[in-house]
Amino acid sequence: MSTKEATMTTQEVANRFNELSQTGQWELIQSELYAENAVSIEPEHSQGLKRAEGLEAIKQKGKQFGEMVEQMHGGYSNKPEVAGNHFAVAMGMDVTMKEMGRMKMDEIAVYEVKDGKIVKEQFFY
């Protein structure tokens, strides 16, 4: 019996992502599925940080976003579409931000998987 974990396929990473996203466990998604050197990319027109390098920076970015949230009213994360070493997810939220009021956000997120871990997340909105 070996203690070595088998490397997950992209489909398996996507399945686990979906399993965790349905109950909003985004922090667990990051700590369990992301590579230490993962990169996060927002659109050019984004008003926030456009590129975060490394899991710590990505967690920090998530924390900063969380601090700007007044109230989360709802959200969704659809079933991932998998192709090769990538998967795409349509997701969104209905949120009241402290400075900007209530808004709905919808986006496509594309994830790149390498050696069983997410190495890149890229958002389109």
Add this chain to the structure above:
Amino acid sequence: MSTKEATMTTQEVANRFNELSQTGQWELIQSELYAENAVSIEPEHSQGLKRAEGLEAIKQKGKQFGEMVEQMHGGYSNKPEVAGNHFAVAMGMDVTMKEMGRMKMDEIAVYEVKDGKIVKEQFFY
């Protein structure tokens, strides 16, 4: 009665894209759904043209790819996932290229819609 066409929503563009892709009508997708100033972006590691600007350049790129194909054995284009002004499609093909032999390619394609037309296509593989 007005001759002015209603601007399609992103969902409607995605539906029409899916309808045409199921029968492989890629040229019709381009001429019917793409904006004249549409942009096409391949990954950094792509061996071909990484960026094509304008519908004519995109059509030319498709033509060049077609000329490199020895035989197309099969392909698929899944149902689009729509979020906001983007939609994502998992797609792939089983193809024999003239110089490189037979291979399977799978990719995520992300489309940005503006004023009822596709203004950007971006591929992930």
